[in-house]
Amino acid sequence: MSHKKYFFIAIPLAFSSIASSQITSELEPVTIYGSRFKEEINKALPQTTIITDREIQKSGLSNVSEVLQKIGGLTVKQNLDGSSNGAIDMRGFGDAASNNVVVLLDGVRLSENEQTAARTSFIPLEAISHIEITRGGNSVLYGDGATGGTINIVTKKDLDKLTVVSAGIGSYPSYQSSLFHSRKIGDTNLTLFGRQLDSKGYRTNSDNSEQSGGFSATKHLSGSDSIGIRIIGTQERNKLPGALPIGWLNSNPKNSQVAGYQSDSNIKTSHINLNGVKKINEDAEFRVDLNQFTKSNFWGYSYDGSSVFSGYNPNHANNNPNKNPIASGITNSLARTQTFSPRFKINNLGVRNNTTVLGYDWLQYKQTLDGIVSNSSGTYISPLFYGNSGSKSYQSDAWYTRSDWIANQYHRLIFGYREQAYRQQSDINYISISPNSNDGSGSFSNRGRVKATELQYIFSPSDQLKYHLRVSQNFRIANLDDNSQAYVVLPYNNLNPQTSHDYEFGVNYRTGIFRSQSRVYVSELKNEIGFNGSSNLNYPSSSRRGFESNNQVILNPKWTLIANINFIDAEFDAGTYSGKKVPGVSEYSGSLGVTHQINTKERVSFFSRFSSEAFASNDLANSQTKKPGYGVTDLRYSYSEKSWEIISSINNIFDKKYTDTAVYKNSYYSFYQTTVYPNPGRNFSILGRYIF
Template sequence: MTFSNSSRAPASSPLALAVALCFSAAIVSSSAMAQTQIAGDALAAVVVTGARFDSDPSLLPIGATVISAAEIRRAGVSDVNQAIRKIGGVLGHQSLDGSPDFALDLRGFGTNSSQNMVVLLDGVRLSENELSSAILSTIPVDSVERIEITRGGSSVLFGDGATGGVIQIITKRPGARNAGTHGSVYAEVGQFGLREGRAALTHSTGDWAFDLSGGALDTDNYRDNNAFKSRSVNAGAQVGFTDGRAGVRLSSTRQDSRFAGSLSQAQFDANPRQAATPKDFGALDSDRFTAFVEAKLAGYDLAAELSHRRKELEATYFHGTTSSVLDYESKQTQFSPRVRKLGQFGGVLNEAVAGVDFIDWTREQKGSSPSKATQKSKALYLRDEVKWDAFRLAAGVRRELFEKTNADPSPWSVANYDVTQGVNAWDVQGSYALSSKATLHAKAGHSYRVANADENGYTLVPNTVLQPQTSHDLELGTSYTDGGAKLSARVFRHELRNEIYYDPTAGAFGFGANTNLAPTKRQGFELDASAELARDWTLSGHYQRVKATFTEGAIAGREMVLVPKNVLSARLTWTPADGQTADIGAQWVDSQRFGSDFTNSCAARIPSYTTLDARYARKFGAWEVALAGLNLADKQYYGMAFQCRGGIYSSDGRQLKLSARYEF
């Protein structure tokens, strides 16, 4: 694997707009939670996210799923990744390093699911320019206000990799409504040597608010040589002033992992808990600094985030009597200023948004084979949405340029390049309210993703990067709400060109390579539903059906690998008013092709599986005690396998956990 880097300054037409927006946003700021005056009427403070701004409730992102803080607390999830899977019904692929950060999969992108979706924390992009998943387990779960899941192409607002969709995590904003000092302490123990502790403290006084939290997690995990340890600290401060607020946040994470490796089918059948690599281990250190400002100036809303992240990874792999070490440091800086004009004209509500995104990423590999990789991107996007009577209509465009370099002095390097790639995105969305209870919507657009440094490090043609992946996206849907009953249904299609994927059958010697695949397609159906069955009882569920196939080339009509056709999740919740809560959930995942089975010639498939989880909690004043269980039927299964009957990563067996929380 090779790495790349670059240090040239971005230069193109979006720069002038970025500078102007930057200086405007730095001079004055306004709270996005403040009321906005339109035609003499004050809009109430809201908590939904529109076009990268907190917005009017009527402009909630079309077709979005929102997970509230109350749902997160009731389900008793221990981290944000688990909340997205358990409550949002999103399929998660078992992490390969023992961490709680499963690879989330929106709309069936299999191995590359993390690269085909964008994850943001308070507007800052967490998705990496590497073949790794966004680290969500270190976000204090008690600090989350809500999680918004928007499925489908979203590259206009969020850029590279947003074909599968976008997940936005929005944290709570301390303020006047919860002035004073508040906090919580949480402890949990469980099977597989689980020990976890979390503490959080907030203080608000006048215009100032501060927060501090920390967490420690130790677990041996289900498999041998798969222990995981994590330590994290988060601190933030913000100040509000006339029509504005600004703040800073610091986050620091230290993780240590043991790597169990993959198993053959025979090894899994004999003992799914065994380790194939009993000595391999690694460590990850990550630090992030974020500053933000939000402002209102002359009727315009302004906002900007500046974020810098440093990550250092070191891993040691043993090969018989020898070993190899992977050691690198990566840094990423993001600057995202934007402006919005929200107005009402003759009964028509109009929201116009313009913004730029700058991202500068660098990675330097250490050791005997030093290399340096960079990726610089700059983007300009424009979007306008109008709402009148029962209609909503939105349209947007985006242009983004990527400058990529890789310098590897080793004589065996096959990844030295210096290229610029330009891509475009557009989308049109509309909805019509049939009544106060029912709505129809439609979306059409063009999204994209570019190959990251890992993927460009090993391609079929030496020193040549992969072509950008593009997708034509289409979605039709409807939603219905009647009291305690809610229903949302969507049909979708993504027609992809140059999909970026690792093909284990490529190359002259059969070692595989990262490639642009022949045209592929994903189409299917999604259903979200919830209903109050009786007083204190609620049933909710999510169903997804995806058909992922090659549409052209020698293997046209063949199924894509590691994509289950059907995923069904359901939860039953009991919430009486006496301090008790109970929650039980089930997820069924259909069978799928092994990761190497591009020709669909393997006689076996990854078997389907069903898992059950449950939690019971009771409050005693400021205390809450809970008992939870995962995979209650102790199902022995796996969802990740990269070879026909091999390359298997076992999923976790049954685990019981006991927790206690104290709030003050």
């Protein structure tokens, strides 16, 4: 990053320090769980942003991904599986973004052990108490994949009788509804929740259908002790229209890739969580979570690939008559993940005003799968790139400790350590129907040990102002999907764990009218796990240097201004691609908005989201057409009357033709080498909510 950019970064930091300090701060009463225990809001880390339930309800948004993007200021891209589970990119990881952020529900991991985004679409927004966004490496507490940060979605608890229902309609057309109900019976709190979404989608053949439902029960054994259970079931049915040539982004963004393109998925999941809290004495507390997550996944596709890739065209590549113009395939998988997480919190251990957390995390993942996929010369069942039939397993166990010492009103010190062992196994059988290939089998195994550390100092010269300095080491372990697509799939060619050394300096400032969080960071990575267009691999050395700032100014009771800014310099520092930018990462992005409270019943918000251009995924040489930058504006209006609230939205008011995802494929015909997945054009929605 140039000196000029660092000078520009310093301006908001200075502004944070000199803003007015004569008005006291205001904050809704919230208890946080960032330490994996219930804490008061004043224990929140300065790099943590809280999105409250009221902010969510006033937004009129329909799912968690939209909340994180439009309120939280995060980079959230459309998911290429067709669902509304957005791919969250914290601090510039491009294609691998979803595997470098950990998403949790009440502290229980939602991020999966696969190359996929965390599934959050099943959570009704009415059920959320608040969302905690912690930027920066957090592997000490949350382990594998927390390199970019963590997001903890906290649900409403310990409520008496409350019922919230919502329903809405939108463009394409789309329909949504949700329910949240809580009730207290004696010493037991019960909640019931559900959500539904159906949409034909912006593009041809992009239907999306999501349903979820569940309940939770918490029995209070005493004022501090409790046991609980939560059960959730979900189903998603999604269609995909395929990628379009970048030249069609402005002219034909609603088209499917080729006429008759078919891609259908059906994903079913179940979540079962058992939890307990025991207060041992005034200075000691015990918590435990036992969780099981099950996912079945069907995916089938079929389209004429001859116009996209010569491998499917009998009229090219030596006019091979065995070439089939139809690309097709079916895959099925069943995965089960089990976790066990006991932990202790001890206050005043060795020194007053110190809180120490000591915990253990155990995880086991098992998957069975089979598939059949066509290519240019026949049909295969294969363990490598054409589908597979077999089983995979992964297991890890870790212990960690973290100490948080508030020395006095000015000084706070946090340090932590985690050590995690892992082992994985893959056993595959494959069958070739092609006359030119043989049946076979393959297997690989891998094991190792990784560690994470953190040290953070927080200086608070006043109630309004905080500085923090943080140094940490974080990691990501190559999952079974990563290793199965490594450059050479052999028992001795597993990918190495990705490690990072992270440095961060930040300033927080808060008054009654102004609040700001600004951070400068550097992340130096070794063995970053990525994809080069055909295989997964470890990059020798890479880095992220950036600045991020989240600001809100309350001009008066009627007008509020919001600004979220992110600058990222993501590049490779060694090896073949030394000096090149990481594909899929925009240099700057953010949002600007204004909210006007017209009167006690009416509210209007005007927000603009923007992102600069970026190299397409797989373009490691930085030699192809870039994904264009964009600016998109949304308008929302809400009206409330007693227990009713109506929220209407116009998204992408100016009908911009834009995309947040572009992919480069060298083996395709030149016209299809750089392709895009268009985002929706101008669209409308209206949502009604009633509170009983």
